[in-house]
Amino acid sequence: MPRNKRHLEQGEKKQAILTAAAELFTENGFDGTSMNAIAKQAGITPNTIYWYFPGKDDVLIGVLNDLVRDGLTEAMTMAGLPVRERLMHAIGVFERPESLMNTVHARVAHSEAIATWHARFHMMLEQILISEVCKVGIPTERAATVSRLLVYVIEGLLSHPHQENDRHEMIDAMLELAGVDA
Amino acid sequence: MPRNKRHLEQGEKKQAILTAAAELFTENGFDGTSMNAIAKQAGITPNTIYWYFPGKDDVLIGVLNDLVRDGLTEAMTMAGLPVRERLMHAIGVFERPESLMNTVHARVAHSEAIATWHARFHMMLEQILISEVCKVGIPTERAATVSRLLVYVIEGLLSHPHQENDRHEMIDAMLELAGVDA
DNA sequence: CTGTCATCTTGAATGGCATTCAAGAAAACA
DNA sequence: TGTTTTCTTGAATGCCATTCAAGATGACAG
Numbered sequence: 140m141p142r143n144k145r146h147l148e149q150g151e152k153k154q155a156i157l158t159a160a161a162e163l164f165t166e167n168g169f170d171g172t173s174m175n176a177i178a179k180q181a182g183i184t185p186n187t188i189y190w191y192f193p194g195k196d197d198v199l200i201g202v203l204n205d206l207v208r209d210g211l212t213e214a215m216t217m218a219g220l221p222v223r224e225r226l227m228h229a230i231g232v233f234e235r236p237e238s239l240m241n242t243v244h245a246r247v248a249h250s251e252a253i254a255t256w257h258a259r260f261h262m263m264l265e266q267i268l269i270s271e272v273c274k275v276g277i278p279t280e281r282a283a284t285v286s287r288l289l290v291y292v293i294e295g296l297l298s299h300p301h302q303e304n305d306r307h308e309m310i311d312a313m314l315e316l317a318g319v320d321a
Numbered sequence: 322m323p324r325n326k327r328h329l330e331q332g333e334k335k336q337a338i339l340t341a342a343a344e345l346f347t348e349n350g351f352d353g354t355s356m357n358a359i360a361k362q363a364g365i366t367p368n369t370i371y372w373y374f375p376g377k378d379d380v381l382i383g384v385l386n387d388l389v390r391d392g393l394t395e396a397m398t399m400a401g402l403p404v405r406e407r408l409m410h411a412i413g414v415f416e417r418p419e420s421l422m423n424t425v426h427a428r429v430a431h432s433e434a435i436a437t438w439h440a441r442f443h444m445m446l447e448q449i450l451i452s453e454v455c456k457v458g459i460p461t462e463r464a465a466t467v468s469r470l471l472v473y474v475i476e477g478l479l480s481h482p483h484q485e486n487d488r489h490e491m492i493d494a495m496l497e498l499a500g501v502d503a
Numbered sequence: 504c505t506g507t508c509a510t511c512t513t514g515a516a517t518g519g520c521a522t523t524c525a526a527g528a529a530a531a532c533a
Numbered sequence: 534t535g536t537t538t539t540c541t542t543g544a545a546t547g548c549c550a551t552t553c554a555a556g557a558t559g560a561c562a563g
Contacts, residue, residue, distance in 0.1 A: 288491065
């Protein structure tokens with residue numbers, strides 16, 4: 140017979156920690172947020188976080204997965220709109236005063252967990268872009284290369300603070316160069 | 322009358338520290354290198370570094386400036402070669418198992434010094450690319466945008482471990498899309 | 504109702520880190 | 534020779550992620 144748990148909230152508390160972490164990461168960045176700060180925000184002690192997550196990197200991964208989930212969900216609801224608009228919106232979801240993508244890239248070399256998350260993320264993003272890019276009239280044999288270039292441009296935008304019209308300009312220019320029927 | 326210094330090596334010791342730091346940053350990355358390790362590599366104690374540099378970020382800036390200097394110097398000697406080759410080589414200079422560009426992006430938000438270095442670096446790189454890109458037949462009004470896209474693609478390559486033929490493929494694709502006469 | 508066991512939480516370490524401080528050597532100068 | 538400036542260091546300080554051993558708390562078995 141299965142032994143028990145506490146307040147019936149196994150996953151809920153985990154989510155509460157992630158919510159607290161997401162808020163602080165967004166405000167102060169990953170490096171600017173201590174486990175102590177996350178714990179305080181969640182109303183617990185830092186030790187408790189380690190019962191739910193192996194380490195700080197894994198908290199980051201949890202936050203990133205929530206972000207991806209939200210981004211994909213919202214992208215679904217925008218199914219009718221053109222690629223350009225959906226791209227613009229997705230970048231908005233991941234853009235923060237303190238972009239977490241920079242942290243991911245900086246930590247890939249130090250953390251196995253972050254490295255595999257990053258690899259998965261790239262594959263997913265590239266697959267999505269390839270299919271989107273084909274839909275707007277880019278020949279199949281070019282789609283993979285164009286998608287990789289797009290990934291880099293998107294990450295470039297996420298890595299650097301920019302105005303919204305810069306974002307439009309860069310994405311439009313890239314799509315135009317790639318030969319998208321505007 | 323000017324008071325004195327020691328072994329006539331004011332700047333030389335500074336350079337020795339930078340050389341030690343460059344070696345370790347290249348091997349283990351910025352975060353993976355402690356001031357203690359840099360000091361040991363340079364044959365001094367960590368405190369001494371602080372007499373020559375305000376902090377660890379400033380050591381990083383010193384290392385980066387050396388890298389830029391070397392890159393520009395080598396680019397000069399390749400003056401006859403096509404843009405593509407010079408670009409490829411410049412990326413090679415900045416590419417490391419542990420790319421420092423990721424560290425720069427991650428630290429821009431936390432360090433004033435790194436932020437201004439980063440801004441200057443971008444301006445310089447963009448200016449160079451604009452002039453290069455004009456030379457190979459890209460209309461002036463497009464040159465700025467194409468250059469910014471190129472910067473992002475270059476940084477994307479620097480941010481991600483990749484094979485040399487990936488690098489060729491991405492840069493060639495970008496130049497071709499931009500309309501460079503190959 | 505009671506003792507046991509898994510689940511969850513914590514106070515108090517541990518070890519590493521960047522950085523600072525006060526004091527010490529060492530060369531140049533008067 | 535003694536003072537001043539330049540350089541170096543041993544020994545802190547304080548923050549950090551992470552760990553450990555012990556304490557609560559609830560579910561279940563008898």
